[in-house]
Amino acid sequence: MTLFEKLRCLLTFGQGVALPLPDISSSTSPFTLFQQWFDDANKSGILLPEAMSVSTCSKNGQPSSRMVLLKSFDEQGFVFYTNYGSRKSQELVDNDKVALLFHWNVLQRQVRIEGTVEKVSHEQSNHYFQSRDRGSQIGAWASKQSKKLPHNDELKQRVEYFENKFSDSEVPLPEFWGGIRVKPHYIEFWQGRASRLHDRICFEQQDNSWQQLKLYP
Numbered sequence: 001m002t003l004f005e006k007l008r009c010l011l012t013f014g015q016g017v018a019l020p021l022p023d024i025s026s027s028t029s030p031f032t033l034f035q036q037w038f039d040d041a042n043k044s045g046i047l048l049p050e051a052m053s054v055s056t057c058s059k060n061g062q063p064s065s066r067m068v069l070l071k072s073f074d075e076q077g078f079v080f081y082t083n084y085g086s087r088k089s090q091e092l093v094d095n096d097k098v099a100l101l102f103h104w105n106v107l108q109r110q111v112r113i114e115g116t117v118e119k120v121s122h123e124q125s126n127h128y129f130q131s132r133d134r135g136s137q138i139g140a141w142a143s144k145q146s147k148k149l150p151h152n153d154e155l156k157q158r159v160e161y162f163e164n165k166f167s168d169s170e171v172p173l174p175e176f177w178g179g180i181r182v183k184p185h186y187i188e189f190w191q192g193r194a195s196r197l198h199d200r201i202c203f204e205q206q207d208n209s210w211q212q213l214k215l216y217p
């Protein structure tokens with residue numbers, strides 16, 4: 001983090017406690033509010049404001065969470081990229097219900113999202129994959145994400161193998177890698193306030209429209 005970003009963090013720290021939720025009319029879209037908060041998080045100097053937790057559930061009901069990076073969002077949903085053979089992806093095949101969580105600490109803000117998933121189109125995955133640096137592209141080919149790694153040399157050898165394989169060409173999108181879109185039906189915005197009297201505003205999708213409700217902190 002640069003000195004400038006650290007100073008920004010100091011300046012914004014506690015701001016959320018002093019600020020109530022912005023004015024929200026009954027027609028405010030949760031995506032508009034999310035965009036405002038995401039912009040605020042980007043401006044605040046937080047490291048990786050796009051980092052979010054993704055929670056999935058195994059067949060026998062065991063939840064698990066891990067961090068990923070939000071790469072894009074719109075009214076269709078929130079997109080991250082991963083290996084389709086990974087634990088998270090496999091669990092989502094059996095149970096497409098998922099929860100996302102953002103925490104922007106210096107802003108005293110949390111966003112909770114619940115929904116279901118779908119794969120993004122091959123074109124969208126390919127477009128994103130080609131925008132990545134070559135090292136990350138080779139890494140995607142080399143990593144059997146979430147599978148047992150017998151020893152580190154094996155990963156090193158796999159990286160060398162794919163570096164050689166694609167030495168004279170662009171690195172193609174692996175068929176086992178791409179985007180996952182979380183289509184939300186519930187989005188909750190949490191704003192920290194003094195005396196733990198926090199604001200919680202929730203948006204629930206009902207019959208293709210978003211209903212708002214507030215919750216006790």
Ligand SMILES: Cc1cc2nc3c(=O)[nH]c(=O)nc-3n(C[C@H](O)[C@H](O)[C@H](O)COP(=O)(O)O)c2cc1C
Binds near residue numbers: 065082145
């Ligand atoms: C800040 C951060 C960002 C990450 N971003 C991603 C990501 O975008 N995609 C991904 O597959 N893994 C990402 N990871 C690694 C995951 O947390 C996780 O280790 C990996 O996806 C394997 O998870 P799984 O075995 O539950 O599928 C990230 C980790 C951290 C700490």
